[in-house]
Amino acid sequence: MEKILSALAEPNRLHIIELLRDGPRTVGEIADQLRLRQPQVSKHLRILSDAELVEVQPIANRRIYKLRPQPFIELDGWLKSFRSIWDERFDRLDNYLLGLQGKEKKHGD
Template identity: 75%
Template sequence: MGYILDMKETLQALAEPNRFHIVELLRNGPLTVGEIADQLNLRQPQVSKHLKVLSEVGLVQVQPEANRRIYKLRPQPFQEFHNWLDSFRQIWEERFDSLDAYLQELQKKEKK
C-alpha cells in the first residue's frame, strides 16, 4: 500500500519528544522494540505505542523477525519533507527585503 505524506500528521508524530528520539536512533539502522526501549530508557509498552504512531504516518516500517519486530525508517516521508522545506528556499535566498515592498503597499491603501 502506498503512503501519501500528510505534513500535519507527520509533524505531529515527530513533535513528540520520545518519538523524535526514536527517529534519531533509527537513523543509525534498524532496531527492535526492546533495543529502542533500552537505549532510550523507556518502557516497552510506550515504545510500542510510539512506534505504532510512527508507523501509521508512514515514518517507520516493521519487519517481523521471529519473536521480534524490527523497525526502520521509511525514506519517502523524509524526502518529501525535505522537498517541502526546499519550497521555503526563497525565504532565505531572496536578497531584497519583501517587507519594504509590503510597507509601501500599506501606505498606498492608507492614502485612499
C-alpha cells in the same frame, strides 16, 4: 504532511527517529537506548508507523523497525519551499552587514 509533522513533534518519537537513522532496531533496543518502557516505545512506534515514517519487519518473535525514506523525501521537498525565503533573507542580512562594515571603515579612517 500534517501527520508527519504531528508525529515528529513529540520528543520521544523524534528521538526514536534519530535512533533509527543509524539503522534498524528492535523495540527492546529502542527502549533501552531511550530508557523507556517497552509499552511506551510500542505506542510511539505505532504512531510513527501510522504516519508512515517507520516500517516493521517481523523476524521470528522480534519486530525490527526501520525508517521509510519516502516521507523524509516529501518532508525535504516541503522544507525546500521555505529555503528560498530564508536564503533571500540571509542575502539581505549579509548585504546589510557588509554595508555596516563599509560605513565603519569610512569612519575609522
